[in-house]
Amino acid sequence: MLEVALRHGWPGGFTLEAGFAAPTPGVTALFGPSGCGKSTILAAVAGLLRPQGGRVALDGAVLLDTAERIYVPPERRRCGVVFQDARLFPHLSVETNLCYGLRRAPAGAEGPGFEEVVELLGIAPLLRRRPGGLSGGERQRVALGRALLSRPRLLLMDEPLAALDTPRRAEVLPFLARLHDAARVPILYVTHALEEVDALADRLVLLEAGRVLAEGPTEALFARTDLPMLAGRRDAGVLLACTVLAHDAAGGLTRLGFAGGELLVSQRPEPVGTRLRLRLRARDVAVATERPRGLSVHNILPARLAGISPAALPQEVFLVLALGPTTLLARVARDTVAALGLTPGMTLWTLVKAVAFDHRGGGGIEA
């Protein structure tokens, strides 16, 4: 368990007053707009910033406690940091960069070996090169390896993909997802990009103006309609944990199973048995009071209308739909409620097009 409670003020008047707990292992994402204080929290956990007040403890080991006058310097915290700008040492080869932390790790520390990390990140061809000649994506993968090889007790990632363009991001994100499974260390991940949260975060801490708005399991937070930071987005919707059940190559479809039923989606590249997490945007979900016929929509699933919540725009509402243990959200015009006579508790048909799901990296990462 990583426990964080911080208080820090700046001369300009901005104050950070945030606390949260993150289970270990697991990926906890600090999510919020620029300037909400998420990178500051990361720096304080790493020890690179000394907050005016607070306490940071990792699995019982106190790293910072201003009340007790405890401040463990960064070099003894064993928190591996992946910075937005990679920060590889320009005078050392990729291989020496990778070994920098490894050589300084305590003798008894456990962690993945050099070959394992190089293989995981696909950086074997880069080992002899210098950081100056690497692309942004390559640099970030090396930085990731360097942090991982320092045998950290905690990995801190400060918007590791933010400095990359979209193709480079798509190149690095799968490696991060593989890391999620292989690292065996807890990860604190700072980002303002939803696709990274979808792909990686087990747990989410929402930050705004230096305060924690909400925290909890990622899927649970996205199913809530009372958090404007999530529910107010164009791409608001729930995350569905699915398993690939079968492929229908002739029809171009893949059958996915989730806790409340099955979905047919546009064919996916993952093999049968793969576990995925997909974002189902609320604006891509429609409802019908009777089972429709002659429709191109592949998924027509019975659901119970659990509630009707206001959306960010006053002319729209969220329909909260329960499919067994799974919650789906449908965003519809407010008029729909009266036109269809919707009342909580009634049974509806939920309509989801097979092509509603994104295919690019962030949409489907093995979870």
Added chain:
Amino acid sequence: MAWLSPEEWQAVRLSLEVATRSVTLGLPVAVPVAWLLARGRFPGRPLLDAMVHLPLVLPPVVVGWLLLVTFGLRGPVGSLLHDWFGIRLVFTTEGAALATAVMSFPLIVRAVRLSLEAVDPGLEAAARTLGAGPLDRFFTVTLPLMAPGVLAGAITAFAAGLGEFGAVITFASNIPGETQTLPLAIYTATQIPGGEATAARLAAVAFLLAVAGLLLAEVIARRLHRLLGRS
């Protein structure tokens, strides 16, 4: 160099020796001083800064005289050195090196400080998170990244040290084979009738050494920059 007489050749060799020793003496002191000036947060910093730069603005003869007062056989430091270690600096090659080191000290400190300020603190922070303590990250990250500036500074100081005149002649005097460096030999030659040829030959050597030093500094700095991945 058959065209130099043995005496002239001796002056050139002595100059090279004095300049080498002065840089060897000055560089290890200049690095921590530059560190203090660039990174230190202490009340006396502006004063230290002024002290370091003093030799740049004081007349060299005054610097030589101050050294004479301090390191002379009856000076506070000079008498101790002589009584305890039997070291005599005044009127010796070592003294000439000391005077040259003091005169070129501001040059080295400035170069080292500039190169230190150009080092990205983010890289040092990264080294910290990877487990490197203060000395460790200084020698494995900061110093290598400073290397181009440090080397260029050392070479410039070396080239300038070849020609140090006022402080050397005041503190170490003008003894052939002992403290008579290149500029002192040139000066002496101009004072004797018929010495013009000697002066001209030595001046040509001084010119060549200075140009070679500057070019070398430039080439090394460029090489190192390329090595560090910055063009």
